[in-house]
Amino acid sequence: MNLKLPAPVSFAAGLAPALAAGWLLFPRLLYEEVPQPLPFSHEAHAEAAGTTCDGCHALGPDGRFAGVPRVEACAGCHAEKGGSPGVDALVEGYVTPGREVPWLFAARQPDNVFFPHAPHLALAKLECARCHGPQGKSAEARPFARNRISGESRDVWGPSIVRRKANAWDGMKMADCIRCHREAGRESACLDCHK
Numbered sequence: 001m002n003l004k005l006p007a008p009v010s011f012a013a014g015l016a017p018a019l020a021a022g023w024l025l026f027p028r029l030l031y032e033e034v035p036q037p038l039p040f041s042h043e044a045h046a047e048a049a050g051t052t053c054d055g056c057h058a059l060g061p062d063g064r065f066a067g068v069p070r071v072e073a074c075a076g077c078h079a080e081k082g083g084s085p086g087v088d089a090l091v092e093g094y095v096t097p098g099r100e101v102p103w104l105f106a107a108r109q110p111d112n113v114f115f116p117h118a119p120h121l122a123l124a125k126l127e128c129a130r131c132h133g134p135q136g137k138s139a140e141a142r143p144f145a146r147n148r149i150s151g152e153s154r155d156v157w158g159p160s161i162v163r164r165k166a167n168a169w170d171g172m173k174m175a176d177c178i179r180c181h182r183e184a185g186r187e188s189a190c191l192d193c194h195k
């Protein structure tokens, strides 16, 4: 039997799967996963080493955020091999030769953006998790999702194309920064965030 559908129906029947394929495939094609250089566990360090966030990520006396500790700070506890493959890789690849670990930061913004932690922590008293989610408690370093076109982290865009947020911390685009500033009653000038 030769079933002939009216044109709009067959058009819709073709369009729906095409859209669905694009919707599901596009993000996979757009982002590549880049592994972190070492298997770092935040959980292990909070539990086994009892180090708090400040112990590794503090605001310095000049108000600048220290970021991630340099490898000499890790060497205090990891000067020698033995323990786990992760520790061995750290000692062999970085501590002994005195090289910094090239971590990949999910939150890292494009170079033209100026983001200081100090006003957000010292003045606005925001929790790390408000912008970073539960990463500080994770058992594994997150793999880095790199946008193949811009080279930027997926977090700068947001996990979904439509930018529907499942969590407050999903995505940190310009609109997200400005929205929170407005909620706090602040109008920021372009040059506050772009230097």
Ligand code: HEC
Pocket: 036, 040, 042, 045, 046, 051, 052, 053, 054, 055, 056, 057, 068, 069, 103, 104, 105, 106, 107, 108, 128, 129, 132, 135, 136, 137, 140, 141, 142
């Ligand atoms: C022993 C040192 C140490 C401690 C303690 C520590 N961190 Fe980290 N943190 C690191 C290292 C090393 C990285 C880089 C590897 C990674 O991304 O997991 C990192 C990365 C991060 C990142 C990722 C930023 C990004 O853009 O990818 C966040 C967020 C973070 N830490 C938050 C926290 C919070 C919150 C705490 C406390 C609950 C904490 N850290 C405690 C060493 C530490």
Ligand code: HEC
Pocket: 038, 039, 040, 041, 042, 044, 045, 048, 049, 051, 056, 068, 069, 070, 071, 073, 074, 075, 076, 077, 078, 083, 084, 086, 087, 090, 101
């Ligand atoms: C206060 C001591 C201390 C400091 C400082 C410290 N670690 Fe650790 N680290 C530990 C302990 C305890 C463990 C868990 C036991 C083990 O595997 O040796 C651990 C485990 C590890 C591991 C094994 C894999 C895993 O599950 O985490 C890696 C990799 C590691 N640390 C990286 C780092 C890096 C990178 C730094 C510096 C940013 C650092 N550590 C700073 C105490 C420390």
Ligand code: HEC
Pocket: 053, 057, 065, 066, 067, 068, 105, 107, 108, 109, 110, 113, 114, 115, 117, 120, 121, 126, 127, 128, 129, 130, 131, 132, 136, 172
């Ligand atoms: C208002 C949002 C916000 C809060 C609150 C916040 N961060 Fe960040 N964090 C960011 C942004 C945005 C970046 C990327 C900065 C850049 O690219 O210059 C970042 C970067 C980082 C990095 C990567 C290293 C670096 O120097 O870029 C670490 C580690 C980190 N934050 C840890 C923390 C910790 C720990 C806390 C809580 C004490 C915290 N952050 C609170 C937004 C925030």
Ligand code: HEC
Pocket: 109, 113, 114, 115, 116, 119, 120, 123, 124, 126, 130, 131, 172, 173, 176, 177, 178, 180, 181, 184, 186, 187, 188, 189, 192, 193
């Ligand atoms: C969850 C809320 C929140 C988010 C998200 C946020 N900020 Fe802020 N930011 C604040 C608040 C509140 C202040 C004011 C702190 C004070 O001075 O009391 C501030 C201050 C600043 C300042 C100091 C100058 C000024 O305008 O007051 C800069 C620069 C800044 N933010 C940049 C950024 C950038 C860039 C992003 C996005 C990557 C961002 N912020 C995301 C809440 C936020």
Ligand code: HEC
Pocket: 109, 110, 113, 156, 172, 173, 174, 175, 177, 178, 181, 188, 189, 190, 191, 192, 193, 194
């Ligand atoms: C509160 C911080 C903040 C303010 C204020 C701000 N920006 Fe941005 N802007 C960002 C961040 C973060 C990014 C990178 C993430 C993104 O692309 O959204 C960005 C990206 C951009 C880009 C590249 C965006 C793209 O889509 O390619 C342009 C252009 C830009 N901003 C212009 C401006 C201008 C013009 C103003 C003033 C009217 C301004 N920004 C004010 C935070 C800010």
